Amino acid sequence: xxxxxxxxxxxxxxxxxxxxxxxxxxxxxxxxxxxxxxxxxxxxxxxxxxxxxxxxxxxxxxxxxxxxxxxxxxxxxxxxxxxxxxxxxxxxxxxxxxxxxxxxxxxxxxxxxxxxxxxxxxxxxxxxxxxxxxxxxxxxxxxxxxxxxxxxxxxxxxxxxxxxxxxxxxxxxxxxxxxxxxxxxxxxxxxxxxxxxxxxxxxxxxxxxxxxxxxxxxxxxxxxxxxxxxxxxxxxxxxxxxxxxxxxxxxxxxxxxxxxxxxxxxxxxxxxxxxxxxxxxxxxxxxxxxxxxxxxxxxxxxxxxxxxxxxxxxxxxxxxxxxxxxxxxxxxxxxxxxxxxxxxx
Amino acid sequence: xxxxxxxxxxxxxxxxxxxxxxxxxxxxxxxxxxxxxxxxxxxxxxxxxxxxxxxxxxxxxxxxxxxxxxxxxxxxxxxxxxxxxxxxxxxxxxxxxxxxxxxxxxxxxxxxxxxxxxxxxxxxxxxxxxxxxxxxxxxxxxxxxxxxxxxxxxxxxxxxxxxxxxxxxxxxxxxxxxxxxxxxxxxxxxxxxxxxxxxxxxxxxxxxxxxxxxxxxxxxxxxxxxxxxxxxxxxxxxxxxxxxxxxxxxxxxxxxxxxxxxxxxxxxxxxxxxxxxxxxxxxxxxxxxxxxxxxxxxxxxxxxxxxxxxxxxxxxxxxxxxxxxxxxxxxxxxxxxxxxxxxxx
Numbered sequence: 001x002x003x004x005x006x007x008x009x010x011x012x013x014x015x016x017x018x019x020x021x022x023x024x025x026x027x028x029x030x031x032x033x034x035x036x037x038x039x040x041x042x043x044x045x046x047x048x049x050x051x052x053x054x055x056x057x058x059x060x061x062x063x064x065x066x067x068x069x070x071x072x073x074x075x076x077x078x079x080x081x082x083x084x085x086x087x088x089x090x091x092x093x094x095x096x097x098x099x100x101x102x103x104x105x106x107x108x109x110x111x112x113x114x115x116x117x118x119x120x121x122x123x124x125x126x127x128x129x130x131x132x133x134x135x136x137x138x139x140x141x142x143x144x145x146x147x148x149x150x151x152x153x154x155x156x157x158x159x160x161x162x163x164x165x166x167x168x169x170x171x172x173x174x175x176x177x178x179x180x181x182x183x184x185x186x187x188x189x190x191x192x193x194x195x196x197x198x199x200x201x202x203x204x205x206x207x208x209x210x211x212x213x214x215x216x217x218x219x220x221x222x223x224x225x226x227x228x229x230x231x232x233x234x235x236x237x238x239x240x241x242x243x244x245x246x247x248x249x250x251x252x253x254x255x256x257x258x259x260x261x262x263x264x265x266x267x268x269x270x271x272x273x274x275x276x277x278x279x280x281x282x283x284x285x286x287x288x289x290x291x292x293x294x295x296x297x298x299x300x301x302x303x304x305x306x307x308x309x310x311x312x313x314x315x316x317x318x319x320x321x322x323x324x325x326x327x328x329x330x331x332x333x334x335x336x337x338x339x340x341x342x343x344x345x
Numbered sequence: 346x347x348x349x350x351x352x353x354x355x356x357x358x359x360x361x362x363x364x365x366x367x368x369x370x371x372x373x374x375x376x377x378x379x380x381x382x383x384x385x386x387x388x389x390x391x392x393x394x395x396x397x398x399x400x401x402x403x404x405x406x407x408x409x410x411x412x413x414x415x416x417x418x419x420x421x422x423x424x425x426x427x428x429x430x431x432x433x434x435x436x437x438x439x440x441x442x443x444x445x446x447x448x449x450x451x452x453x454x455x456x457x458x459x460x461x462x463x464x465x466x467x468x469x470x471x472x473x474x475x476x477x478x479x480x481x482x483x484x485x486x487x488x489x490x491x492x493x494x495x496x497x498x499x500x501x502x503x504x505x506x507x508x509x510x511x512x513x514x515x516x517x518x519x520x521x522x523x524x525x526x527x528x529x530x531x532x533x534x535x536x537x538x539x540x541x542x543x544x545x546x547x548x549x550x551x552x553x554x555x556x557x558x559x560x561x562x563x564x565x566x567x568x569x570x571x572x573x574x575x576x577x578x579x580x581x582x583x584x585x586x587x588x589x590x591x592x593x594x595x596x597x598x599x600x601x602x603x604x605x606x607x608x609x610x611x612x613x614x615x616x617x618x619x620x621x622x623x624x625x626x627x628x629x630x631x632x633x634x635x636x637x638x639x640x641x642x643x644x645x646x647x648x649x650x651x652x653x654x655x656x657x658x659x660x661x662x663x664x665x666x667x668x669x670x671x672x673x674x675x676x677x678x679x680x681x682x683x684x685x686x687x688x689x690x
Binding site: 290328 | 383522636643645662
């Protein structure tokens with residue numbers, strides 16, 4: 001069965017070996033990376049052993065403690081200061097890859113610039129590392145960068161799970177599933193609502209959102225100071241309204257054979273001053289059935305679920321599915337629309 | 346990639362070989378089997394070459410014509426009367442297995458008695474046939490019968506896709522996907538609405554529904570005459586209200602590791618005199634996120650989509666996914682909750 005987790009040791013972690021735990025690393029330790037650590041902590045099937053930020057990394061084969069890591073990062077600016085287990089480094093990702101025994105990494109990285117995710121994937125290839133990589137990227141152009149690495153990933157023995165957050169990710173997969181009732185897909189419309197009480201906990205994510213606004217791009221958003229972002233948010237009462245966003249859901253659904261990319265639209269409303277969502281996140285799939293009826297399936301996320309839950313949950317579900325593929329010798333690049341994620345206990 | 350269809354020839358169908366068409370057979374030719382033929386007809390990736398009913402079968406390696414087949418079946422009572430291509434037989438399934446070159450069969454069979462689907466699977470095993478089987482069974486007990494064949498199917502080189510209709514099937518997979526946002530699943534509630542203008546086109550399905558009513562069972566429903574069913578429906582104004590149904594979604598979600606079977610409930614309302622659905626078919630997945638929030642994701646099917654569209658579409662989507670698995674040498678028994686179906690053009 002695809003869901004059977006037979007542990008493939010890369011190192012000497014006896015505890016992980018005995019219990020067939022999947023040893024997980026998290027790259028990036030902003031809001032998303034920290035949430036990933038909290039999601040992982042209670043899991044019985046996965047053990048969080050490694051993490052890296054821009055200035056350092058932490059590795060502990062017996063498992064890292066999220067509270068200690070978050071406290072160290074927030075008070076001292078890098079996981080490299082963690083005692084014991086931390087190492088300061090200007091090549092933190094590369095050093096961690098070479099040091100740690102990890103079965104799969106979640107790339108909780110901002111994608112500024114757009115080529116960053118692909119450059120990280122290249123580091124894994126060049127290091128001769130084998131295992132599963134999962135990202136929660138957003139932009140079509142970032143996905144397209146990764147697509148150029150497809151053959152290299154396959155040859156390297158890496159199973160790369162692409163676009164495995166909320167959108168792209170959970171909602172893209174729901175669209176692929178919903179499409180099954182139809183002979184032809186007319187449109188896939190993804191509309192997300194995000195409410196965060198304090199945008200500063202998600203600086204990178206908010207910059208990525210701002211880059212989607214008219215008159216902004218990735219470079220300009222990246223260069224904005226926190227004060228400039230505050231000023232922008234003051235003008236909009238904390239609301240970011242995003243339309244026709246460049247989101248990789250379009251290419252993912254095209255690659256999965258669902259519909260051409262121009263039939264996929266993504267938009268949303270982000271409230272940066274209120275944890276309550278301004279609208280219910282949903283995907284609507286409209287198509288024609290074999291009898292000629294036009295109809296719409298809708299998948300709606302519960303308002304109480306946070307962005308962190310809807311991104312990190314699926315990401316680790318896809319990591320588990322990726323481990324199953326990897327154990328079968330199935331390498332290369334897969335998107336969230338092609339593979340059913342597995343539930344992680 | 347898992348979605349690449351490299352044709353594996355079992356026979357000498359030159360046209361299918363050239364175009365890498367998946368040659369499909371349909372077992373059972375009641376309402377569901379006939380709808381399956383209509384769903385298949387416009388597909389460019391699949392070719393409908395074979396079908397069987399209780400009294401005969403039809404096989405044409407260049408493709409069967411749905412209109413001719415349905416007309417023959419309705420006017421003469423069996424596909425065995427089809428000219429050319431039909432053969433009358435009291436062992437129609439077995440004869441068809443031995444005669445036809447088919448890559449995958451959709452088992453559009455009623456599951457009365459509960460062991461019928463498993464007995465058909467056994468016929469495929471005993472015939473030494475290799476390929477993909479897909480069912481749209483409903484009952485937990487029917488699934489459990491099939492689970493006992495898991496190892497035999499794997500050894501036989503058969504990839505059996507289980508519970509791949511609407512529910513179980515599309516909605517079960519949507520539940521498995523929705524579960525990803527949560528750390529723990531509290532309940533999965535599936536509620537379906539079905540409207541059919543003329544129940545006589547779905548005699549077997551309606552008997553299966555009646556078997557779920559209090560005071561009825563599979564045997565009693567099977568023995569009812571059409572007149573007795575008419576009388577029952579007259580009493581309820583054509584409405585069948587079903588609660589706590591024995592539906593295989595429960596074991597499928599347990600097998601997929603989502604939650605224990607007792608947290609899954611299935612109910613619905615069937616209007617046998619009105620093609621409009623009495624309520625929107627949906628699945629609600631309630632759980633607790635890693636932050637401790639309780640919330641509910643909802644997947645709702647468009648009212649204009651028929652039972653036939655929501656069963657046959659997913660069934661062939663899973664058949665396509667099954668073909669990919671089979672080509673990779675992955676055999677055995679898989680449920681709709683474990684595998685992402687592929688869109689069939």
